[in-house]
Amino acid sequence: MKIRRLVGLIPHLIVCALYVPLHNYGVDLYVDLYGGLTSRGIGIGMTSELMVQYFILMNAIVFLIPVFKFKLVFLSFMLVVILFYFMPHYPVRAMAYTLLGGSLTIAAMWVGQVIDRGQKSKKATVPCILMFQYLGCTALLYSLTACTSQQLYRDEIYLQNSCASPLKLKASHFSNWGPVVGDYVAQVGARQIIGSYISYDKDSVVRIDDDYELLINTTDGSKVIYAPALRAILEGTKPSKQGDVNAWTINDTSICPEVPKDEFDV
Numbered sequence: 346m347k348i349r350r351l352v353g354l355i356p357h358l359i360v361c362a363l364y365v366p367l368h369n370y371g372v373d374l375y376v377d378l379y380g381g382l383t384s385r386g387i388g389i390g391m392t393s394e395l396m397v398q399y400f401i402l403m404n405a406i407v408f409l410i411p412v413f414k415f416k417l418v419f420l421s422f423m424l425v426v427i428l429f430y431f432m433p434h435y436p437v438r439a440m441a442y443t444l445l446g447g448s449l450t451i452a453a454m455w456v457g458q459v460i461d462r463g464q465k466s467k468k469a470t471v472p473c474i475l476m477f478q479y480l481g482c483t484a485l486l487y488s489l490t491a492c493t494s495q496q497l498y499r500d501e502i503y504l505q506n507s508c509a510s511p512l513k514l515k516a517s518h519f520s521n522w523g524p525v526v527g528d529y530v531a532q533v534g535a536r537q538i539i540g541s542y543i544s545y546d547k548d549s550v551v552r553i554d555d556d557y558e559l560l561i562n563t564t565d566g567s568k569v570i571y572a573p574a575l576r577a578i579l580e581g582t583k584p585s586k587q588g589d590v591n592a593w594t595i596n597d598t599s600i601c602p603e604v605p606k607d608e609f610d611v
Contacts, residue, residue, distance in 0.1 A: 400449075403423045427443050499542070504539045509565075513528075513529075517559075567602050
């Protein structure tokens with residue numbers, strides 16, 4: 346590959362390096378506006394890493410395509426894939442990832458064309474080319490370190506079965522990174538996970554999906570706990586911390602289904 350082509354890679358390396366901090370800023374802005382990163386089927390942690398990898402792959406392929414108009418056609422296709430992935434449940438994220446990825450890639454393509462034309466017209470000086478090579482190497486090192494430095498924290502919620510009988514548990518929307526539905530059986534005295542969420546925030550605030558629902562069944566009856574009730578139970582409770590995991594444990598008989606009273610009992 347010619348040196349002129351390699352120099353054209355530098356803008357793509359720079360935008361890959363810029364993508365991570367801009368993405369993290371966007372996540373913080375999203376949390377401020379919408380109150381958290383909940384999920385209805387797409388795990389936010391996995392999606393964030395996937396979008397970074399997708400952006401890098403997209404820029405690599407765009408760089409390898411020699412004809413500019415074909416670059417635009419391929420880029421349009423890749424952006425449509427992002428929209429298809431998020432819509433219709435996440436319109437805000439769909440627009441954010443599409444605009445961020447599209448604008449940075451187009452900027453890299455445009456700068457690459459300017460560099461290419463400058464070298465063709467012999468207006469590019471050796472110091473200028475060396476400067477771009479230095480920036481490209483710096484951007485590459487930064488992008489590699491930045492992509493591996495995104496720290497994710499996990500919040501886990503456990504239920505200690507303090508009821509008189511085993512509990513059949515069915516939790517819906519109990520995770521934003523794995524399966525959204527879980528079926529478990531908690532024996533008397535056993536500790537069972539009923540929620541697991543990941544985020545970028547290192548604090549002790551439990552994040553629960555607004556659509557969370559926990560169905561508890563026993564031989565005596567059943568009970569449903571929704572997100573507001575679960576937040577109220579956990580309010581004021583300090584989690585145990587181990588590494589990047591915060592764990593809350595509910596050990597309260599108030600969550601046990603009440604035994605139905607016979608209306609003929611006196």
